[in-house]
Amino acid sequence: MSEASKQFVVPDSIPRARVDKALAVAFPEQSRAAWQRALDAGLVSREGVVLVRKDEVRAGDVIDYAMPAVEPTELTPTDIPLETLFEDEHLLVVNKPAGMVVHPGAGTGDDTLVHALLAHCAGELSGIGGVERPGIVHRLDRDTTGAIVVAKSDAAHRGLAEQFAERHLHKEYLALASGTPRLLSGSIDRAISRHPQHRHRMTTGEGGKPARTDWFVEDKFPTYNVTLFRCHIHSGRTHQIRVHLKSIGHPLLGDRTYGWRPDDRLPIAPERVMLHAAYLKFLHPVTARSIEIKAPLPEDFSKLMDALR
Numbered sequence: 060m061s062e063a064s065k066q067f068v069v070p071d072s073i074p075r076a077r078v079d080k081a082l083a084v085a086f087p088e089q090s091r092a093a094w095q096r097a098l099d100a101g102l103v104s105r106e107g108v109v110l111v112r113k114d115e116v117r118a119g120d121v122i123d124y125a126m127p128a129v130e131p132t133e134l135t136p137t138d139i140p141l142e143t144l145f146e147d148e149h150l151l152v153v154n155k156p157a158g159m160v161v162h163p164g165a166g167t168g169d170d171t172l173v174h175a176l177l178a179h180c181a182g183e184l185s186g187i188g189g190v191e192r193p194g195i196v197h198r199l200d201r202d203t204t205g206a207i208v209v210a211k212s213d214a215a216h217r218g219l220a221e222q223f224a225e226r227h228l229h230k231e232y233l234a235l236a237s238g239t240p241r242l243l244s245g246s247i248d249r250a251i252s253r254h255p256q257h258r259h260r261m262t263t264g265e266g267g268k269p270a271r272t273d274w275f276v277e278d279k280f281p282t283y284n285v286t287l288f289r290c291h292i293h294s295g296r297t298h299q300i301r302v303h304l305k306s307i308g309h310p311l312l313g314d315r316t317y318g319w320r321p322d323d324r325l326p327i328a329p330e331r332v333m334l335h336a337a338y339l340k341f342l343h344p345v346t347a348r349s350i351e352i353k354a355p356l357p358e359d360f361s362k363l364m365d366a367l368r
Contacts, residue, residue, distance in 0.1 A: 064102075069120045078103065078116045082124070090217045093126065100127050136178035137169050143179075144206060144352050149215040149345045151180075154354045155207050157331050161198045176209055184209070185216035197223055197295060202313070205232070205336025206354040210344075218344020226293055229340040232300055233277065233356070234288045235333035235363065236309040237319060244275045247303040251296040260316055261298045263306045270296045272303040280367040283325055285312065287364070289337075300334060312363075326366035335360055 073081050079098060083091035095112055097103055102125040103110045116122065142154040153172070155161070160171045176184060176194055184194035194209040196219045210216035222228050252267030254260040271293040278287040286309065290300050301317050304310065310319040313329035321328060339352040356364070 064123055064125045067122045067124060069116050069118050069122065071118045073116075074118050075115060077112065078110050078114050078122070079112045081116050082122070088213075089126070090213075090220070092220075097124060097126050102127065134163060134174060134177060135169055136181075137174040138178045139170060139175035141175055141179055144354060145350065148183075149210070149212050149343070150219065151209050151211065152206055152339065152350075152352050153209060155199055155204055155336075157202055157204050157357060157359065160201050161207070162192045162195055172207070180209075180211060183211045185211060185213045196220055199336055200298070200332070200334075202331040203232075203334045203336060204354075204357045204360065206339045206352045207336065208339065208341070212345070215344045219341070222341055222344070223295065227341065229338070230292050230295075230336065231338040232290045232292070233335045233337045233360075234290055234300055234304060235312045235329075235360070235367075236286055236288055236304050237312065237322075238284060238309045239279055239281060239286050240274075240276060240307070240309065242276075244273070245307075247272045247274065247307060249303065249306060251299060251302055261296070261302045263302060268294070268296055270294045270299050270303070272300060274304070278364075283322075283367055285325075285367055301332065327363050329363060330359065333360060333363065 067082070067085065069081060070085070073084060079091055079094045082094040083089065098110060098112050101109045104123045105116065105120055143151055144154050145152040155172060160167050162173045163171050173193060173195065180194070186193055194211060194216070196208055196210055196216060199205065199207050208219060210219055248271045249263040250265065250267030251261050251263055251270045254262045273291040273293070275289045276286055277289045280286070288304065288309070292299055301311055301314055305317040310317050312319060312333040314332045335354070335356060337354055341350055342348070343350050
């Protein structure tokens with residue numbers, strides 16, 4: 060299903076450009092990704108010929124277009140308590156608990172963050188993310204706790220997505236990891252790609268996507284050979300902090316996927332990957348004011364920290 064077809068004449072101000080870019084410039088209320096979905100659905104044409112993303116258009120071209128209809132979600136809102144760190148009519152920031160999956164997928168139930176958001180926001184979520192991902196701009200792994208931003212309006216979604224894409228958001232994580240680094244800070248600039256043999260894992264090396272993590276020693280627990288790292292990520296690759304710290308010999312506590320092994324010397328055995336999205340700073344996508352978010356540590360992280368001290 061799609062909206063009714065309309066026509067657009069490419070103006071002289073766009074002498075030549077890719078069709079998805081030209082449409083995004085001409086209609087800023089729609090994101091470039093939305094136009095790409097329309098192109099992928101075969102809803103954009105020139106003189107009866109369906110256009111694809113990479114096709115170029117020129118000033119004076121007459122473009123017929125329609126937007127795919129927004130499909131209503133079939134997910135059932137679930138009343139799950141959420142710890143809200145910030146909320147207004149455009150967006151909210153939630154302190155995600157451990158064990159909660161962000162969006163539905165194979166094997167998930169009705170206890171994802173999206174299910175909780177559908178109940179909390181009562182129809183006020185951006186539809187840009189699609190039926191299964193309303194309002195979702197970025198994600199955190201199931202075990203990772205902390206601040207996650209959700210868009211309630213399409214304008215907020217577009218603005219936040221642009222800040223994520225251009226790396227304008229400042230994101231810091233706290234990570235409890237094995238070992239004690241020789242230095243107090245450092246930077247890991249290593250590309251990350253899917254592991255060739257183990258598809259559920261990531262790895263560093265040639266052929267991956269660029270990724271950079273700056274790390275700082277927040278605290279040391281020499282009795283247990285454990286370090287609390289504060290990590291500032293400049294990119295958002297899958298498992299980035301876990302992979303990068305493992306690559307310099309410091310797997311995260313509880314992270315069996317990336318080399319951590321249970322240690323009887325620890326005062327408390329971690330039951331998950333000890334990673335927390337502790338701090339976010341970004342510009343509000345609608346009001347342009349600076350927003351700073353600090354997410355309190357979850358109980359299990361705090362208890363382990365106290366025990367290590």
